[in-house]
Amino acid sequence: MNDIASPPVLQPTWNDSSSSRIPFSVYTDPALYAQELQKLFYAQHWCYVGLEAEVPNIGDYKRTVIGERSVVLVRARDGALRVFENVCAHRGAQFCRERFGNAKGFTCPYHSWNYDLDGRLRGLPYRQGIRTDEGLKGGMPGDFKLEDNSLKALKVGSRNGVVFASFDANVEPLDDYLGPMMCGYIDRIFAGRKLKILGYNRQRIPGNWKLMQENIKDPYHPGLLHTWFVVFGLWRADSKIKLLMDESRRHAAMVGVRATAKPSSEVTAGVGSFKEKMVLHDARQIDIVPEPWWNGPTVTMLTIFPSLIIQQQVNSLSTRHIQPRGAGSFDFIWTHFGFEDDSEEMTQRRLVQANLFGPSGYVSADDGEVIEFSQMAYRSREGGAGASLIEMGGRESGEADIAASETLIRGMYEYWRGVMGQ
Amino acid sequence: MSDERAAVLLEVAQLHAEYAAVVDAAEWDRWPELFVENGCYRVIPRENHERGFPLCTLELLSRGMMRDRAYGIRETLYHDPYYQRHVVGLPRILSVRGDEIECEANYAVFRTKLSEFSTVFNVGRYLDVIVRTAEGLKFKSRRCVYDSEMIPNALIYPV
Numbered sequence: 074m075n076d077i078a079s080p081p082v083l084q085p086t087w088n089d090s091s092s093s094r095i096p097f098s099v100y101t102d103p104a105l106y107a108q109e110l111q112k113l114f115y116a117q118h119w120c121y122v123g124l125e126a127e128v129p130n131i132g133d134y135k136r137t138v139i140g141e142r143s144v145v146l147v148r149a150r151d152g153a154l155r156v157f158e159n160v161c162a163h164r165g166a167q168f169c170r171e172r173f174g175n176a177k178g179f180t181c182p183y184h185s186w187n188y189d190l191d192g193r194l195r196g197l198p199y200r201q202g203i204r205t206d207e208g209l210k211g212g213m214p215g216d217f218k219l220e221d222n223s224l225k226a227l228k229v230g231s232r233n234g235v236v237f238a239s240f241d242a243n244v245e246p247l248d249d250y251l252g253p254m255m256c257g258y259i260d261r262i263f264a265g266r267k268l269k270i271l272g273y274n275r276q277r278i279p280g281n282w283k284l285m286q287e288n289i290k291d292p293y294h295p296g297l298l299h300t301w302f303v304v305f306g307l308w309r310a311d312s313k314i315k316l317l318m319d320e321s322r323r324h325a326a327m328v329g330v331r332a333t334a335k336p337s338s339e340v341t342a343g344v345g346s347f348k349e350k351m352v353l354h355d356a357r358q359i360d361i362v363p364e365p366w367w368n369g370p371t372v373t374m375l376t377i378f379p380s381l382i383i384q385q386q387v388n389s390l391s392t393r394h395i396q397p398r399g400a401g402s403f404d405f406i407w408t409h410f411g412f413e414d415d416s417e418e419m420t421q422r423r424l425v426q427a428n429l430f431g432p433s434g435y436v437s438a439d440d441g442e443v444i445e446f447s448q449m450a451y452r453s454r455e456g457g458a459g460a461s462l463i464e465m466g467g468r469e470s471g472e473a474d475i476a477a478s479e480t481l482i483r484g485m486y487e488y489w490r491g492v493m494g495q
Numbered sequence: 496m497s498d499e500r501a502a503v504l505l506e507v508a509q510l511h512a513e514y515a516a517v518v519d520a521a522e523w524d525r526w527p528e529l530f531v532e533n534g535c536y537r538v539i540p541r542e543n544h545e546r547g548f549p550l551c552t553l554e555l556l557s558r559g560m561m562r563d564r565a566y567g568i569r570e571t572l573y574h575d576p577y578y579q580r581h582v583v584g585l586p587r588i589l590s591v592r593g594d595e596i597e598c599e600a601n602y603a604v605f606r607t608k609l610s611e612f613s614t615v616f617n618v619g620r621y622l623d624v625i626v627r628t629a630e631g632l633k634f635k636s637r638r639c640v641y642d643s644e645m646i647p648n649a650l651i652y653p654v
Contacts, residue, residue, distance in 0.1 A: 173546075272543035272550025276646040300571035348570060354559030404645065409550045424549055425556065432646040433538065433553045439573040441648045446575070 086460075087495060091468035092486035093479075097451040097459040100281035105493070106400035112492055113379045114140030114397070119230060119237035119250050121381035121394055122146045122156055124408060126234060126268035132175045132190060138396050139238060139380070144227065145169045145179075146236060149190040154231060156238035157192040157224035179224075192224035232256060233263035235383070235392070251377070252319030258326050258373050261366065262385055267413040271424060274407040276432035280444035281451070282379075282397040283489075285405060288440050289376045290325050290481035292316060293465050298443065299436040300346040301429060305359050306332035307386060307436075308372060309476070310340045316473040322484030323378035331361075331371040331387070357425055361387045364419075378485065386436075388419070389426040401448055405441070407431050500588065507586045507598055507625060510632045515581035515602075518653055523565035526653060527558040530634045531626060536561060538639045538654060541619065552641075552650060564653065574651045578607040579616065581654070586623075594627040595635070602639070604654045606647070617643050617654050 088094050099105065114120055120139040127135050128148040135146045136159060143159035159167045161181040168181035168188075178195065180187040186197040196219070202212030227238040230247030237247055248256055278285070288294070295302045296309035303309045314329040341347040353359060363371075367385075375383040382393040390411065396404040407430065411423045430437045451459070463486075466478025470487055473480045489495070496504075510529070517525045530536065538553040555561050584601035591597075599622050606616035619641030626635045639654050 172542075270548065272546075272548030273540060274550065274552055274646075275540065275644060276648060278648050298573060300567075346571065351566070351570075354562045355557045357556065358560060358563065420549070424551070424554060427550060428554060428560075431552055432648070433650045435567055435572065438649040438651060442574045445648055 087490065092470065092483045092490060093462070093464045093468040095461040095463060095486060097454050097461065098456070100284065100448060100451045101400050101455050103400050106397075108493060110140045110397070115142070115240045117241055117244060117492070118379055119239050119244060119247055120379065121377065121392065122236050122238045124234055124268060124270070124392065124410065125154065125231060125236055126270055126410065127173070127408070128154070130175065132177060134169070134174055134176060136169050136172050137394070139240065140397060143167055144238065146238070147190055154229050154236060155190065155192060156227040156229050158227065160225060161186055162194060162222040162224060163197070188224055192226050194219045194222045232259050234268060235259055235263055252321070252324065254317055254326065255319055255324045255375065255377065258328070258375050259383065261368065261373070262383065262390065268410045269413050269415065269420070271409040271411055271420070274431040276405050276441060277402060278405055278441045278444055279402050280448035281400055282395050282403040284444045284447060285382070285395050285403065286376050286378065286485060287482050288444065289374050289382050290327070290485060291479060292327050292476045293479060295436065296476060297344055297346060298439055300348055300351065301435045303336070303341070303344060303347045304351050306336070309336060311336060312476070314474060314476060316478060316481050318472060318481060318484045321488050322470060323488040325376045325481040325484065327372070327374040327481070328370045329372045330369065358428055360422055360425070362419070362422060364388070376481075378488070384430070386429065387426060388422050389430060390423065391430060401452065503588055503591055503596060504586060506632055507588065507596060510625065511583050511586055511600055515583050519580055521652065523568055526565065527561035530558055530561065530637070531628065532558050534558060534634050535636045536653065537637070538641065538650065541640050541642050544640045552646070553653070568651060572651055574649060575608060579652055579654070580605045580607070580613070583621075596625040598623050598625065602654070614647070616647065617641050617650065619643065
């Protein structure tokens with residue numbers, strides 16, 4: 074007889090006293106992922122949908138996603154922003170397939186049910202039936218009401234032009250959700266300025282969506298993985314940094330000031346990516362010009378739970394939208410922007426510095442690669458044991474001011490465990 | 496087609512074939528040499544190109560920047576190794592003015608990772624400005640406008 078028992082399926086095991094060990098199953102378990110969609114993306118949370126600058130005019134719209142649900146962000150007739158689920162009230166077809174556009178309303182291609190910019194059903198063919206020799210026949214029942222069949226409207230909030238939406242009508246106010254620390258860092262970039270959209274980059278990363286949040290809550294790796302950060306001092310062990318969190322610890326800010334001195338041997342010891350002799354053939358790629366609004370920091374990396382990263386790294390600015398696709402993959406959409414009053418030189422500088430970021434970027438392309446390598450290992454242990462070790466800087470999750478700390482990741486998982494009941 | 500037009504077509508096709516051979520063989524030091532000194536190399540999503548957004552996935556504005564990219568590929572960008580294989584369509588000559596040729600060509604790049612099947616990696620159209628120099632034809636500008644809506648994780652090597 075075959076006496077090799079099938080291995081037991083292990084539940085994720087957490088060390089109850091801290092969130093410093095993250096079970097690999099947290100990245101692979103489809104049941105857990107389904108719960109994440111319900112609890113994190115479709116309830117209680119605000120998810121990013123875009124920038125107001127992407128839909129400046131009445132009738133402008135953008136199709137995007139929250140979790141795995143398709144939604145449409147629209148500038149309505151009164152100038153206000155609306156977000157609807159992209160599901161026709163009739164048979165559920167996704168009525169909007171263009172990604173951007175301008176419209177007077179939306180008509181579902183299937184049976185021509187049509188909606189205004191507020192998402193109200195305005196009409197549908199043969200509602201009263203079809204006229205025949207014997208009078209009107211067919212049509213909707215007499216008690217059918219247009220007003221009961223609007224598109225599913227989401228709650229919408231904008232913080233100085235950064236637009237979020239929620240399927241949860243009872244979600245707390247956006248400013249409370251973000252908290253004062255995060256509001257302050259958002260305002261520093263967005264308050265009082267008109268944005269200029271510079272364009273998009275889109276990549277699909279074969280890893281769990283949380284790994285990208287973790288990557289931008291991890292000040293330990295940039296000075297090790299990313300040569301450009303070390304050599305040019307953009308983020309390294311001797312940069313002055315702050316690791317901040319909101320009260321709930323779901324959001325975080327990594328704030329830093331560029332180190333301009335030559336790094337000491339202490340800083341570069343054991344750092345394989347440090348290339349002492351590296352000199353750029355064309356220095357325009359790192360032509361950094363301080364801007365008045367920086368007011369100290371040269372870098373702020375904001376992780377807004379669950380789906381948004383806002384980046385300022387010297388003159389380069391972007392939002393990065395995390396769009397999960399199952400437990401093992403997510404789309405990562407970059408929207409680069411500048412300001413309407415930027416000089417031509419500043420726009421060029423932002424564009425050239427964009428070479429550091431995105432799916433080809435000197436300090437970003439390899440983030441996607443290492444996330445893929447991590448996910449490969451988690452998948453190979455599916456249903457089995459293994460945990461990520463997150464103990465740099467201790468096992469607690471207070472704020473910190475040193476790169477050798479993974480406190481922000483622990484903070485996020487403390488919050489995640491609370492909501493997920495883990 | 497006049498003999499003159501046919502000769503240009505063949506010359507451009509030869510440059511395109513050379514380019515594909517260089518990037519498929521990972522000869523990163525030879526790649527910038529296919530451009531003039533202040534030549535530009537851009538990889539841009541079709542979406543940005545058509546909507547007038549200037550952002551590129553990769554924007555290198557000189558041979559110097561291309562050499563920096565070559566260094567990055569070899570020394571600083573940690574990535575899963577892969578082969579790439581270009582299939583480039585016949586060039587379509589748009590204009591010839593003095594020493595300058597404008598043309599376009601469709602391309603498909605296949606990627607093969609170790610122990611994996613070959614997959615379609617990036618599909619698009621080259622928009623080229625090519626100039627005649629003492630050392631033969633060189634790119635003054637190569638703009639790779641790609642249809643592929645998603646980059647499968649990372650685009651490390653020039654396409």
